[in-house]
Amino acid sequence: PGGLGRPGAPPLPLPHDDNQELRYAYPGAGAPLTEVVDTTGNTGWRPSLAFDSQDRPHILFRDDAGQTSLAVKNGGSWSFEVVNQSASSGPRGIAIDSQDRLHVVFLVSQRLRYQVRGTGSWTVQEFEDDAFMPSITVDDADRAHIAYLHWPTTDLALRYAHDAGVGWNDTVVESVGTSVMSMPQGDTSIATDGANRPHIAYQHVTDADLKYARHTGSQWVIEVVDSLGDVGDDVAIALDAAAGVGLELPVT
Secondary structure (H helix, E strand, O other), X not given: OOOOOOOOOOOEEEEXXXXXXXXXXXXXXXXXXXXXXXXXXXXXXXXXXXXXXXXXXXXXXXXXXXXXXXXEEEOOEEEEEEEEOOOOEEEEEEEEOOOOOEEEEEEEOOEEEEEEEOOOOOEEEXXXXXXXXXXXXXXXXXXXXXXXXXXXXXOOEEEEEEEOOOOEEEEEEEEOOOOOOOOOOOEEEEEEOOOOOEEEEEEOOOOOOEEEEEEOOOOEEEEEEEOOOOOOOOOEEEEOOOOOEEEEOOOO
């Protein structure tokens, strides 16, 4: 899932289905402007966007070889880096903290992988098997928070993992309690508020409703946002300074 970008004027990474290319959209004087980022083969699936302290866009995406790649714009040109060479790389997310460290999350053969990098090499940590549709954010303490859907042989669930400073905590937000034979649908997007508490927008894995979960500090509160038809795929969440919640959905 992509991010909302900057509040009020959201730049977006755009997978362009007609030409199978990755594009970047940003506010213009009138209508939004777009530019082509990558045109190599069938590229740009499930892009995710973040900005560093110099407002440079970083786009994490799957390239034509199925690898997780990173595109960074510096001045007028884009540079590219392969983050993970696995051809089975799946959906991904990116966040950048106050020290300009990159935090990325993606799937390798349905195993959840988290990587972080400052000025040196990537540090890698792996989590659950049978994961899909992860998203990531960093809080005011520069700690990562990850939402993802878990699909073992039983008990489908929305799960939440966060860096507690002395290790990772991983908990179930909502358990569906249903076993399915084929890959279920679903999506996640996560943000944190001023108290570093998580807020998650997601598509329910079996009934395809758009739902919203927030942690009060002691428990999860979950509500249905929209249950009309199949809604919530490619959802993105953002919070304003007053912890007001905004959700973005693709136009269909």
